Amino acid sequence: MATSSNGTIALGLGLGHALGAGTGLAVGATTGDLAFWTGLGIGLGAAFGTAVGVAAARERPSAGAEPTDRSGSV
Numbered sequence: 001m002a003t004s005s006n007g008t009i010a011l012g013l014g015l016g017h018a019l020g021a022g023t024g025l026a027v028g029a030t031t032g033d034l035a036f037w038t039g040l041g042i043g044l045g046a047a048f049g050t051a052v053g054v055a056a057a058r059e060r061p062s063a064g065a066e067p068t069d070r071s072g073s074v
Helices: 006-031 034-057
Strands: none
Touching: 006 034
């Protein structure tokens, strides 16, 4: 099931992996526990990147759109 939003989600996931791995490597090299911090950075980066990609891929109504529920109008 391919949709047009798959590219946006993949971009978020890729950026999350890259930023998480870079941050994990930097912290791991400083603290001396490279494997732990790299794994933690990649995991958190993937989760955050996926969430950002899904949020960016959602279709939002335009600011000028009228509400569809008019049950309260006279």
